[in-house]
Amino acid sequence: MSIEQKECELIGEFNQFDDWMDKYEYLIDCGKSLPEMAANYKCDENIIKGCQSTVWLYAELVENKVIFHGAADSLIARGIVALLIRLLSGENPEDIVHAKLESLRTIGLQEHLSPTRSNGLVAMVKQMKMYALGLNIAK
Numbered sequence: 001m002s003i004e005q006k007e008c009e010l011i012g013e014f015n016q017f018d019d020w021m022d023k024y025e026y027l028i029d030c031g032k033s034l035p036e037m038a039a040n041y042k043c044d045e046n047i048i049k050g051c052q053s054t055v056w057l058y059a060e061l062v063e064n065k066v067i068f069h070g071a072a073d074s075l076i077a078r079g080i081v082a083l084l085i086r087l088l089s090g091e092n093p094e095d096i097v098h099a100k101l102e103s104l105r106t107i108g109l110q111e112h113l114s115p116t117r118s119n120g121l122v123a124m125v126k127q128m129k130m131y132a133l134g135l136n137i138a139k
Contacts, residue, residue, distance in 0.1 A: 002095070003087055003088065003091055003095055003099045006086065006087050007102065007106075010086070010087065010103050010107065011107055014026070020112050024112075027079035027109075031072070031075055031078030031080075031082045032078075034082040036071070037069050041056060041069055041071075043056075048127050049123060050120055051117075052114070052116040052117055054072065055073075055077050055081060055124060056070060056071045057070045058070070059128070060135075065090050066088070066089065066091060066131065066135055067089055067090065068089040068128060070082070070084075070085050076113075076117060080109075080120070080124065084125065087099075087103070088128055088132075093133065093136030094132075094136060096132035097129050097136065101125060104121070110122075
């Protein structure tokens, strides 16, 4: 499934809820489904700078697909990490680098986050694209 197809699926899921409190609950539930990140990846070099919470992201290239691993110490941040991993993990590096991620605007995520969480979202997306770019160059 392409990133765009995953985004359409995500938009459909968020459109099921009228109230942003329900959308936050859904986001938290997404975070609960995020697999536990291996302890050796929870190191300073994998911390995303600019996030209100502590967020760790790690990427590896497996058969020309970027596989992301993530964790966060807060429920909302963990949900955001889970959504981004769902959208971008398992895709080839070039598609990740060029992904527009319009679904994040469409569902209104950024505008319904506090300014510091919104900055964290931008920092997470930027870091995921940087990982993809670096892995693409390294291959």
